[in-house]
Amino acid sequence: MRLVKIDDLNGSEVLAVPIMSAKDQVLIQSDTVLRGEYIDKLRKYNIPSVYIKDDVKFDVEATLQNSKKVVESILERHIYKHNDELKRIGEQANKIIDSVLSEPEVLESVTDIRNISTDMYSHCINVCVLSTILALRLKMNERQVRNVSMGAILHDIGLKYIQVPYIDISVSQMRASDVPEYKKHTIYGYSSIQEEEWISDVSKEIILLHHEQVDGEGFPFKQKGDKLKSEVKIVSICDDYDSLISGIGNKKIKVYQAIEYIRVNAGKKYDSTIAAKFLETIAWYPVGIxxxxxxxxxxxxxxxxxxxxxxxxxxxxxxxxxxxxxxxxxxxxxxxxxxxxxxxx
Incomplete structure (x- = not known):
């Protein structure tokens, strides 16, 4: 599966991801053969490129390992609001989308995305992969998927700007004086990139609001579910899941325990529809365990x-x-x- 410019289509390609209007109405369904009349329709709506199906395969594991190295090398050097290199992280989000799209079996159940190291960089990659898969399974369009992936890979950039311990410790176990500072990481992350034009407003909202809950008990603003975009809700659930199994801002627990936590809190902390699709996707017991x-x-x-x-x-x-x-x-x-x-x- 690959991204092709409209002007490069020859009329025989098969659409891989549905085309949506600015109001999120389906213009062309996936699996449609892009004949001339459809290409004209795409031009009419000023859509520059589309995902088409092909036989090109990506090495998913190699992509993730390389993305982790790139994210780590950039964020290790990153200074607050000095964002020139962050665009390279955005490029890694695009590579992850292409890699996931090229391997249909990855969409069936996440069996190999396991965070065996407790560091922020692996966590950001895992959340990006999980969020991308979930967005695709929820039939989001290409623009939405890209917003989800970009927001997910940068969602915890604010952890670079806090000094309190957050590895293998939950918020309830932190010192009372550390909790407010830890909760500021979403605001720090958002403020560090809010002026960047190459990041969409939706992706910025993901960075700011990924710890909000549908019941209004999250942070930093205690916004309820009806005020949160679906893209934010997707990254929220994927972030919590991976945080629980990796120990980033949570006490580390086992995979099946994390899944049970998500199941119990569906409709409370998490959007019911998104949680249901997430639980269909995640393997309780990953291959190799x-x-x-x-x-x-x-x-x-x-x-x-x-x-x-x-x-x-x-x-x-x-x-x-x-x-x-x-x-x-x-x-x-x-x-x-x-x-x-x-x-x-």
């Missing part, structure tokens, strides 16, 4: 069941008594309904 079953046996997740992300396929390793499985055995939890995961290792 060791799990303990209710009978005490231990295995490793090797595949996901598309429509039941809480019941993966497991390669069994040891019995409850510690003895190894022999011969090798795979168990599909969707078929063995008496078995279920009780913990991860």
């Amino acid at each position: 060791k799990v303990v079953l209710n009978d005490g046996d231990v295995g490793i997740v090797i595949r996901q069941n598309k429509d039941s992300t809480d019941r993966p396929v497991i390669k069994m390793l040891t019995h409850a008594d510690g003895s190894e499985y022999n011969p090798q055995t795979e168990i599909d939890l969707l078929k063995k309904l008496t078995l279920f995961v009780v913990d991860t290792l």
